Amino acid sequence: MKVYISADLEGIAGVTHAEHTMRDGKEHERARVLMTEEVNAAISGAIEAGATEIVVNDSHGTMRNIIPERLHKDAYLISGTPKPLSMMEGIDDSFDAAMFIGYHAACGTQNAVLDHTYAGRVVSAAIINGMELGETGINAAVAGYFGVPVVMVSGDTAVASQARDLIPGVVTVVVKQGIGRYAARSLHPEKAQAVIKEAARKALGSLGSVGCFRVRPPVCLELHMNNTGMADIAELIPGVERIAPRAIRFVSEDYLTVFKAMRAAITLAGETLQ
Ligand SMILES: [Zn+2]
Numbered sequence: 001m002k003v004y005i006s007a008d009l010e011g012i013a014g015v016t017h018a019e020h021t022m023r024d025g026k027e028h029e030r031a032r033v034l035m036t037e038e039v040n041a042a043i044s045g046a047i048e049a050g051a052t053e054i055v056v057n058d059s060h061g062t063m064r065n066i067i068p069e070r071l072h073k074d075a076y077l078i079s080g081t082p083k084p085l086s087m088m089e090g091i092d093d094s095f096d097a098a099m100f101i102g103y104h105a106a107c108g109t110q111n112a113v114l115d116h117t118y119a120g121r122v123v124s125a126a127i128i129n130g131m132e133l134g135e136t137g138i139n140a141a142v143a144g145y146f147g148v149p150v151v152m153v154s155g156d157t158a159v160a161s162q163a164r165d166l167i168p169g170v171v172t173v174v175v176k177q178g179i180g181r182y183a184a185r186s187l188h189p190e191k192a193q194a195v196i197k198e199a200a201r202k203a204l205g206s207l208g209s210v211g212c213f214r215v216r217p218p219v220c221l222e223l224h225m226n227n228t229g230m231a232d233i234a235e236l237i238p239g240v241e242r243i244a245p246r247a248i249r250f251v252s253e254d255y256l257t258v259f260k261a262m263r264a265a266i267t268l269a270g271e272t273l274q
Contacts, residue, residue: 003051003204004095004148005075006087006139007039009060010104010114011155013175013192016184021114023062034189035060035102036070038154038175041193042101043072045200055095059087060102085256086263087135088142097151097204098143101196105158106134111178112158119266121273124246125224126262129215136163137213138259144212145255151210152203154196156184169210171203217253221262230269237264 009021012035020031043054054075058066063081071077083089091098105112107123117123117134126133128141136159140150152171153163160172173196176186187195203210224247225231235242239261241249250261 001049001051001097001204001207002053002095003046003055004091004098004143005039005042005046005054005056006059006098006100007035007056007066008087008100008102008104008135008155009035009065010116011102011159011175012038013186013189015102016113016186017182018114021061032065032067033070035065036067037189037193038196039066039075039101040070040072041197042099042152042154042200043075045197045202046099046204047074048197049201049204051204055090057087057090082267084260085142088139091143091146091148093146093148095143095146095148097207098140098148099152099154099200099203100136100139100150100163101154103136103153103155103159103163104134105156105162105178106132106137108132109134109158109162111180113156113176113178113181113184115158115181118262119270122225122230122266122269123223124226125222127222127224128258129220133166134159134162137166138262140167140213141215141255142259144214147212149207149210149212151207152199154192154199167210167213171199173199215255217255218251219253219255219258220249220251221258222247222249223262223265225269227272229272233272234265234269237261237268240265
């Protein structure tokens with residue numbers, strides 16, 4: 001059994017602030033350890049469930065957060081950025097299941113720790129075929145494109161609820177309850193790791209009960225941005241249509257083409273912040 005893990009940082013137990021998540025934050029080094037240990041817990045659970053190959057993709061910020069020498073020896077680590085599929089780099093149709101560790105709710109979710117969608121300073125909403133999606137949905141649809149079900153998602157209460165709304169049967173692990181954007185009531189890290197390990201084992205032990213989350217073609221992305229200057233520059237991408245002062249639209253038959261166009265638009269729009 002081949003298992004794919006995408007790991008983010010905002011949904012790790014104990015993490016509540018940019019001091020944890022930004023590379024130069026005072027708490028970042030500690031947050032990296034906590035992230036690595038939650039991923040290790042998922043790996044241990046996967047191995048107990050019979051996983052024979054595990055690929056972990058570091059999916060936060062610089063994508064160089066997981067500490068290689070502390071990662072479980074039986075997993076491959078993809079780190080660094082940019083990479084073609086970003087938070088889902090390395091996924092393909094050879095995998096039996098995917099798990100999301102340390103995930104967070106979509107931009108605009110109340111009482112959700114560090115809620116955002118791909119780039120908090122750029123994106124105010126990503127709407128795909130009429131569904132407002134966060135990273136859980138956007139990335140689960142990349143897995144679904146390859147026929148891979150997302151069987152487990154860990155993070156705060158809000159991301160767990162968004163995951164269950166999109167993916168019937170998904171196992172969710174709540175490691176903290178958001179009290180606001182920058183506050184949470186969290187499990188102790190060791191407790192969070194124990195729950196993640198058990199959930200991973202359980203989720204992979206009942207493969208087949210979770211379906212793939214797929215976005216059917218034609219795929220229509222509406223990307224709402226924080227200001228008009230961002231849409232000015234995103235509009236330069238061939239095929240992109242300006243639909244509002246701060247919003248663009250991109251349509252394709254192919255989900256991955258839309259996913260890549262979204263990333264290009266976000267990256268270009270982010271240039272206005274330099
Ligand atoms: Zn994220």
